[in-house]
Amino acid sequence: MSRLGVLLALLAAAGQAAVVPAVVIGYRFEPGVESKMLAALTANIEPVPLLRVDAGLSFNFFQNSGLGGAEFGLGGVLYKPAGLVFRLDVQHQQWKDWRAGENRLLALLEAGPVLGLDAGIGLVRRVPVFGDDYWSPYVWKGDASEWNYQYRLRWRFIQKENWWLRAGLSTYDRFNVHTPQQLPLEADGAYKFADKLELVARAGTAIVGYSCGLISFHEVEFGAGVKYAF
Amino acid sequence: MLTRPPVEDRVQESLSGSLTAPGPVTVNRDSFRFAVFGDPQLNSNYETGLDRFGPEVAARDIDFLCVLGDFTHDAVPDQLDTIKLRLGRIGVPFYTTIGNHEMYQAGGWDWYKANFGPSCYAVIIAGRIKLIFLDTADGTIGPTQFDWLETQLADSAHPRFVLTHFPVFDGERPVQWRLASDAERAKVQSLLAKYGAYAWCAGHTHGLRHLKVSSVQHFTCGAMAPGKLDYGNPGYLLFTFAHDSLAWEFVELD
Numbered sequence: 342m343s344r345l346g347v348l349l350a351l352l353a354a355a356g357q358a359a360v361v362p363a364v365v366i367g368y369r370f371e372p373g374v375e376s377k378m379l380a381a382l383t384a385n386i387e388p389v390p391l392l393r394v395d396a397g398l399s400f401n402f403f404q405n406s407g408l409g410g411a412e413f414g415l416g417g418v419l420y421k422p423a424g425l426v427f428r429l430d431v432q433h434q435q436w437k438d439w440r441a442g443e444n445r446l447l448a449l450l451e452a453g454p455v456l457g458l459d460a461g462i463g464l465v466r467r468v469p470v471f472g473d474d475y476w477s478p479y480v481w482k483g484d485a486s487e488w489n490y491q492y493r494l495r496w497r498f499i500q501k502e503n504w505w506l507r508a509g510l511s512t513y514d515r516f517n518v519h520t521p522q523q524l525p526l527e528a529d530g531a532y533k534f535a536d537k538l539e540l541v542a543r544a545g546t547a548i549v550g551y552s553c554g555l556i557s558f559h560e561v562e563f564g565a566g567v568k569y570a571f
Numbered sequence: 572m573l574t575r576p577p578v579e580d581r582v583q584e585s586l587s588g589s590l591t592a593p594g595p596v597t598v599n600r601d602s603f604r605f606a607v608f609g610d611p612q613l614n615s616n617y618e619t620g621l622d623r624f625g626p627e628v629a630a631r632d633i634d635f636l637c638v639l640g641d642f643t644h645d646a647v648p649d650q651l652d653t654i655k656l657r658l659g660r661i662g663v664p665f666y667t668t669i670g671n672h673e674m675y676q677a678g679g680w681d682w683y684k685a686n687f688g689p690s691c692y693a694v695i696i697a698g699r700i701k702l703i704f705l706d707t708a709d710g711t712i713g714p715t716q717f718d719w720l721e722t723q724l725a726d727s728a729h730p731r732f733v734l735t736h737f738p739v740f741d742g743e744r745p746v747q748w749r750l751a752s753d754a755e756r757a758k759v760q761s762l763l764a765k766y767g768a769y770a771w772c773a774g775h776t777h778g779l780r781h782l783k784v785s786s787v788q789h790f791t792c793g794a795m796a797p798g799k800l801d802y803g804n805p806g807y808l809l810f811t812f813a814h815d816s817l818a819w820e821f822v823e824l825d
Contacts, residue, residue, distance in 0.1 A: 373579075373755075374752065375758070439757055441760065442757075471785045484783055520751055549711055560754075
């Protein structure tokens, strides 16, 4: 993977690949569970037409401090006018203080944006890992392993020359994959304040719902940062 | 949670000392048995699978029960009073914890605490095992209860069983009915493993399931709901303590 990273960096430097790195600082709170600062470094890369590569690292501060997650994804564009992409995404998330981690493989079919809408559907194989191997991205078996379905539906409801706002549902992002029992709501946006440079922000929550319509609000996460398009 | 006291409020009231928790039952300290199940879920026709459980008590020499919530389907007062009566008729002591169905009505918590006491409490049986009853009726644990759970688990003098409504893990193709949050599940499991808990016993999913995660047994203990169940036949989990050893078996009532 490191050789691929070097290759992509060289392609970017040579102007042969579209590379969009971002740095985001944020905060995550879940009552009784965790309260931590987050920092994430991500990059979206298009090394050749119709191939998309993305990668990222996230770090926790003040609780479970240290590496919080890592992600690497590959996407193939199936039908460009509809933005139809098939993606495979590998994620590792960990909680250092708890000696707990989770490895995930996502298979996703994503489309859009079309008329401001983007959507996704897919499956995730999640493998919780506890104890000595919690940090390892190589453990792919365990009694607590499971399959979950994933979905996304978001609407960019304001699109101006220099800024946009979007809201919707998404069970997955770069470093998190929700369970079917959570209804994740999110809103994000961006403001282009210089050539190739954007301020980005995102806020999300998850409603825990169960039978008979009883619901409770659960986690809250928000972050802001900058994104640069080489 | 909308219009209902959320888990944090229920737990604070439960731990305030204003509610009386059930005390330890009297059993032979060298040999005893107890059954665990959830979801009797008495319905509007006053039906429950609990009636099929009665003969098991004598046949298997069961000393006491743990009933893991969802006593009725609708939590209306008449159903609640009926199920309490039927539980009493089984003839052995029982411990309870609260389920999400108890919260279907605005007065559900009031009924529960008036009839069964706190929704989280711990009891030591015959100086042999510790039962930790947890309130997960909202599908989450909450800050106060997390701290309390850790305190209870840290007392390692006896094998510790956590008994509650929601499972933590639910198998390869899980339905929606378990603790929702990934981070919460990671934290719970890490506490259970850190302090060497013996088992997490849950209801909610109407079936019998067993997983071992690290050193911790995770049971979905079966249900006594009426009619054909979503994930198997009615059944229960039977624990036997004998000669310093613990054994478990699933008993299916087909």
